[in-house]
Amino acid sequence: xxxxxxxxxxxxxxxxxxxxxxxxxxxxxxxxxxxxxxxxxxxxxxxxxxxxxxxxxxxxxxxxxxxxxxxxxxxxxxxxxxxxxxxxxxxxxxxxxxxxxxxxxxxxxxxxxxxxxxxxxxxxxxxxxxxxxxxxxxxxxxxxxxxxxxxxxxxxxxxxxxxxxxxxxxxxxxxxxxxxxxxxxxxxxxxxxxxxxxxxxxxxxxxxxxxxxxxxxxxxxxxxxxxxxxxxxxxxxxxxxxxxxxxxxxxxxxxxxxxxxxxxxxxxxxxxxxxxxxxxxxxxxxxxxxxxxxxxxxxxxxxxxxxxxxxxxxxxxxxxxxxxxxxxxxxxxxxxxxxxxxxxxxxxxxxxxxxxxxxxxxxxxx
Numbered sequence: 185x186x187x188x189x190x191x192x193x194x195x196x197x198x199x200x201x202x203x204x205x206x207x208x209x210x211x212x213x214x215x216x217x218x219x220x221x222x223x224x225x226x227x228x229x230x231x232x233x234x235x236x237x238x239x240x241x242x243x244x245x246x247x248x249x250x251x252x253x254x255x256x257x258x259x260x261x262x263x264x265x266x267x268x269x270x271x272x273x274x275x276x277x278x279x280x281x282x283x284x285x286x287x288x289x290x291x292x293x294x295x296x297x298x299x300x301x302x303x304x305x306x307x308x309x310x311x312x313x314x315x316x317x318x319x320x321x322x323x324x325x326x327x328x329x330x331x332x333x334x335x336x337x338x339x340x341x342x343x344x345x346x347x348x349x350x351x352x353x354x355x356x357x358x359x360x361x362x363x364x365x366x367x368x369x370x371x372x373x374x375x376x377x378x379x380x381x382x383x384x385x386x387x388x389x390x391x392x393x394x395x396x397x398x399x400x401x402x403x404x405x406x407x408x409x410x411x412x413x414x415x416x417x418x419x420x421x422x423x424x425x426x427x428x429x430x431x432x433x434x435x436x437x438x439x440x441x442x443x444x445x446x447x448x449x450x451x452x453x454x455x456x457x458x459x460x461x462x463x464x465x466x467x468x469x470x471x472x473x474x475x476x477x478x479x480x481x482x483x484x485x486x487x488x489x490x491x492x493x494x495x496x497x498x499x500x501x502x503x504x505x506x507x508x509x510x511x512x513x514x515x516x517x518x519x520x521x522x523x524x525x526x527x528x529x530x531x532x533x534x535x536x537x538x539x540x541x542x543x544x545x546x547x548x549x550x
Contacts, residue, residue, distance in 0.1 A: 191533035194511035199528040239437035257423040262382040270302035271409035289340030316343040333357040339365035346483040369453035388436035460484040490520035
């Protein structure tokens with residue numbers, strides 16, 4: 185008999201839908217009559233080829249990725265892409281070697297720190313002055329003429345801010361790290377030239393990163409770019425230039441099918457609005473908890489919150505764990521608490537969290 189599962193609020197590796205885990209468990213020893221698991225298959229064989237091609241087709245369908253863009257399954261996570269993107273984009277003949285950054289939190293900051301190895305960087309806008317509690321208005325962005333690209337992180341998992349508008353960078357390519365929001369809402373991918381996303385939030389387990397890149401931007405890698413990270417090689421080989429993370433791609437494919445069965449990204453958007461609003465409404469009405477982010481740019485995926493009496497944090501976490509609510513400790517640079525509400529988090533989990541927060545507050549105040 186399976187033990188009761190907890191509600192996992194981890195920012196990543198994050199919760200995976202229970203039906204997906206059950207299907208993967210059922211297929212572990214024998215995938216579709218092959219008498220072996222996906223983890224043991226040759227990535228060159230017809231069985232795995234069908235898995236990766238179906239995953240690519242389902243992802244294109246769910247996200248409505250236009251035919252102008254290629255979908256690549258790669259390794260190294262989003263952190264590796266902070267180097268891979270400039271190595272593939274700054275060598276184009278139609279641009280200068282300057283990268284513009286909109287710096288809105290930890291993860292855009294990590295991309296900003298990596299890029300000077302390959303090009304000159306320019307901070308076009310930042311909200312660092314308030315420790316990233318707001319988003320710089322787009323009309324304040326100071327973009328470089330003929331920049332290689334503009335980099336944004338539409339959802340910052342640590343600081344809990346999210347773009348609720350579509351950035352417009354004109355003729356300058358727009359690059360986005362969508363690791364923590366991909367598949368959570370409809371996106372017009374024709375407005376983005378490169379999108380990359382680590383899988384371990386909404387798409388599957390750690391070890392896989394998806395890159396969606398406009399096809400005419402492929403083929404300009406710097407000579408220092410390792411062959412395995414050259415988009416031209418990866419695209420030509422159908423994401424199998426080297427052995428791909430087969431198990432991660434398989435689980436990603438199962439999650440994509442689960443999403444399609446549940447109504448796709450439009451339903452995920454409705455649910456994320458409902459879940460995040462439930463939690464924010466309680467926090468805003470509370471005398472014990474608070475969230476410092478401006479309401480217009482609060483993240484629906486990652487909700488950081490703090491106790492006005494920080495000495496209660498350990499007791500809060502211990503009590504939450506007893507109620508089956510885990511991974512609520514905030515990021516080490518922020519402290520406090522953080523609840524990540526990715527697609528696999530059911531509304532029942534958020535309701536259970538709010539009820540615990542209310543009970544905890546009632547026992548500690550007055």
